[in-house]
Amino acid sequence: xxxxxxxxxxxxxxxxxxxxxxxxxxxxxxxxxxxxxxxxxxxxxxxxxxxxxxxxxxxxxxxxxxxxxxxxxxxxxxxxxxxxxxxxxxxxxxxxxxxxxxxxxxxxxxxxxxxxxxxxxxxxxxxxxxxxxxxxxxxxxxxxxxxxxxxxxxxxxxxxxxxxxxxxxxxxxxxxxxxxxxxxxxxxxxxxxxxxxxxxxxxxxxxxxxxxxxxxxxxxxxxxxxxxxxxxxxxxxxxxxxxxxxxxxxxxxxxxxxxxxxx
Amino acid sequence: xxxxxxxxxxxxxxxxxxxxxxxxxxxxxxxxxxxxxxxxxxxxxxxxxxxxxxxxxxxxxxxxxxxxxxxxxxxxxxxxxxxxxxxxxxxxxxxxxxxxxxxxxxxxxxxxxxxxxxxxxxxxxxxxxxxxxxxxxxxxxxxxxxxxxxxxxxxxxxxxxxxxxxxxxxxxxxxxxxxxxxxxxxxxxxxxxxxxxxxxxxxxxxxxxxxxxxxxxxxxxxxxxxxxxxxxxxxxxxxxxxxxxxxxxxxxxxxxxxxxxxxxxxxxxxxxxxxxxxxxxxxxxxxxxxxxxxxxxxxxxxxxxxxxxxxxxxxxxxxxxxxxxxxxxxxxxxxxxxxxxxxx
Ligand SMILES: Nc1ncnc2c1ncn2[C@@H]1O[C@H](COP(=O)(O)OP(=O)(O)O)[C@@H](O)[C@H]1O
Ligand SMILES: [Mg+2]
Numbered sequence: 001x002x003x004x005x006x007x008x009x010x011x012x013x014x015x016x017x018x019x020x021x022x023x024x025x026x027x028x029x030x031x032x033x034x035x036x037x038x039x040x041x042x043x044x045x046x047x048x049x050x051x052x053x054x055x056x057x058x059x060x061x062x063x064x065x066x067x068x069x070x071x072x073x074x075x076x077x078x079x080x081x082x083x084x085x086x087x088x089x090x091x092x093x094x095x096x097x098x099x100x101x102x103x104x105x106x107x108x109x110x111x112x113x114x115x116x117x118x119x120x121x122x123x124x125x126x127x128x129x130x131x132x133x134x135x136x137x138x139x140x141x142x143x144x145x146x147x148x149x150x151x152x153x154x155x156x157x158x159x160x161x162x163x164x165x166x167x168x169x170x171x172x173x174x175x176x177x178x179x180x181x182x183x184x185x186x187x188x189x190x191x192x193x194x195x196x197x198x199x200x201x202x203x204x205x206x207x208x209x210x211x212x213x214x215x216x217x218x219x220x221x222x223x224x225x226x227x228x229x230x231x232x233x234x235x236x237x238x239x240x241x242x243x244x245x246x247x248x249x250x251x252x253x254x255x256x257x258x259x260x261x262x263x
Numbered sequence: 264x265x266x267x268x269x270x271x272x273x274x275x276x277x278x279x280x281x282x283x284x285x286x287x288x289x290x291x292x293x294x295x296x297x298x299x300x301x302x303x304x305x306x307x308x309x310x311x312x313x314x315x316x317x318x319x320x321x322x323x324x325x326x327x328x329x330x331x332x333x334x335x336x337x338x339x340x341x342x343x344x345x346x347x348x349x350x351x352x353x354x355x356x357x358x359x360x361x362x363x364x365x366x367x368x369x370x371x372x373x374x375x376x377x378x379x380x381x382x383x384x385x386x387x388x389x390x391x392x393x394x395x396x397x398x399x400x401x402x403x404x405x406x407x408x409x410x411x412x413x414x415x416x417x418x419x420x421x422x423x424x425x426x427x428x429x430x431x432x433x434x435x436x437x438x439x440x441x442x443x444x445x446x447x448x449x450x451x452x453x454x455x456x457x458x459x460x461x462x463x464x465x466x467x468x469x470x471x472x473x474x475x476x477x478x479x480x481x482x483x484x485x486x487x488x489x490x491x492x493x494x495x496x497x498x499x500x501x502x503x504x505x506x507x508x509x510x511x512x513x514x515x516x517x518x519x520x521x522x523x524x525x526x527x528x529x530x531x532x533x534x535x536x537x538x539x540x541x542x543x544x545x546x547x548x549x550x551x552x553x554x555x556x557x558x559x560x561x562x563x564x565x566x567x568x569x570x571x572x573x574x575x576x577x578x579x580x581x582x583x584x585x586x587x588x589x590x591x592x593x594x595x596x597x598x599x600x601x602x603x604x605x606x607x
């Protein structure tokens with residue numbers, strides 16, 4: 001408890017001059033950012049701005065073309081998703097990375113299954129089923145059963161499962177949410193945002209939320225970064241800005257885009 | 264802090280009543296129902312066919328004919344088990360029928376070189392696994408579609424088998440007991456078939472390997488994003504499929520009493536794929552069952568044998584087989600459409 005208060009505000013993740021190209025396409029040109037413990041950072045930007053690409057660099061799915069990452073002030077190079085997950089970075093991908101053919105509980109424990117052991121690595125379905133059921137109830141996600149395949153769920157339910165999976169992973173320290181409310185109705189979005197709010201109060205989990213609809217996440221986040229044309233053009237505490245200011249910036253950038261073609 | 268919260272959460276969990284889990288269990292089977300429904304319907308088809316052929320020709324359900332019937336089914340069903348694993352992770356193995364042919368030759372030559380039977384069999388299976396490894400490495404590592412990789416392998420192994428054998432069949436060497444155990448005895452062979460099907464059904468649905476196989480085929484990108492090494496899963500399943508093909512070849516060699524360089528081939532491979540498809544495996548990956556494929560192989564064997572007994576020509580069998588494959592595929596497509604509609 002005391003550790004939490006004293007360490008809150010310390011930096012957990014920092015990116016310096018990150019860039020990423022896919023062949024001819026430059027998704028990120030020069031991105032620097034900081035994330036503090038217990039902080040909820042919103043990463044805003046238009047479609048194609050490079051938000052998902054940045055997330056995938058943080059999760060070890062992509063390697064940056066140049067630039068460096070620091071985790072707990074130590075330089076890190078995540079060689080794989082498993083590597084980043086082991087460090088405590090848990091992604092919720094925009095495409096959710098759920099397997100339609102598998103049940104809810106099997107999706108929730110995918111790649112960190114509870115096993116009975118033995119050379120065949122038998123799955124302990126009973127334990128996973130019970131745990132998944134309890135975790136979902138705890139964060140207020142209602143499902144008829146954790147045995148239904150993902151293909152039977154609505155977009156919002158799927159998103160909730162993907163978030164729950166990440167939140168309950170063992171040593172999660174940084175949660176990355178890529179457009180968590182994109183596929184959701186109002187009620188479901190509120191549920192996910194409430195969940196993030198609750199996590200913020202009860203833990204020093206650091207969160208990055210990628211979003212497109214900034215009005216929706218404005219109240220939840222502590223700081224806002226705006227990603228435009230592959231670089232961060234705006235970095236301000238939520239308390240020091242307003243939805244109006246953000247709207248002005250976005251509208252202005254549209255005007256500029258109309259007048260001058262970006263190089 | 265986060266962690267301690269997590270533990271608190273789990274502490275509370277264990278106190279929670281198990282009621283909702285119970286409530287789930289009635290609905291819980293729903294997910295698996297589709298597959299079970301499929302399996303039940305193929306089983307029903309098999310039973311109807313048996314009744315029909317028994318009615319038209321009383322010779323059908325004799326011990327002798329059941330022996331003949333199992334000859335049609337065992338090797339196909341064993342290969343189908345491997346093919347199901349490969350199909351579920353989204354790939355295809357066209358070369359397994361040639362692995363079926365070459366493996367007993369490897370065994371035979373190893374014995375000729377003075378190795379004992381057991382070692383010779385293991386060596387044969389190791390070579391089969393290596394062929395699967397090459398299939399997997401080229402497909403996964405070089406990004407060649409498995410259709411092309413294994414098509415190339417099909418011709419390569421076929422030529423290799425004919426080269427090392429000189430084109431002539433040989434006789435497998437084993438004592439009476441081992442010959443019987445290794446497929447010489449009809450019921451021994453059936454036992455192998457059922458045991459292998461059950462084992463792979465178990466692997467598919469109760470082990471981490473099976474889970475990752477389904478995940479790899481169901482959502483390749485998602486599976487790799489979550490950290491599953493989908494390449495390894497595919498390579499492993501190519502190896503398993505190849506080994507099962509080789510083992511089926513060994514069993515048939517002892518059953519027939521001859522190792523033929525032209526045995527198996529594309530015919531047995533396509534029969535295995537047909538069994539898998541009739542058994543409900545989707546070529547798109549992500550879903551299928553080994554038991555379904557076993558039942559599919561049995562249905563095909565019953566049809567083939569039943570037609571032979573009632574004097575219907577092999578050509579008619581091929582026509583029926585063709586129709587059966589397409590009709591099952593149409594049913595599969597419609598089932599998934601129904602499923603998709605139920606979801607929204
Ligand atoms: N794997 C990839 N290969 C090629 N181009 C990509 C890839 N991923 C993203 N891009 C490109 O990079 C740019 C940024 O994409 P993305 O990060 O998905 O943006 P956002 O999430 O902000 O909408 C886009 O132009 C996109 O087409
Ligand atoms: Mg995106």
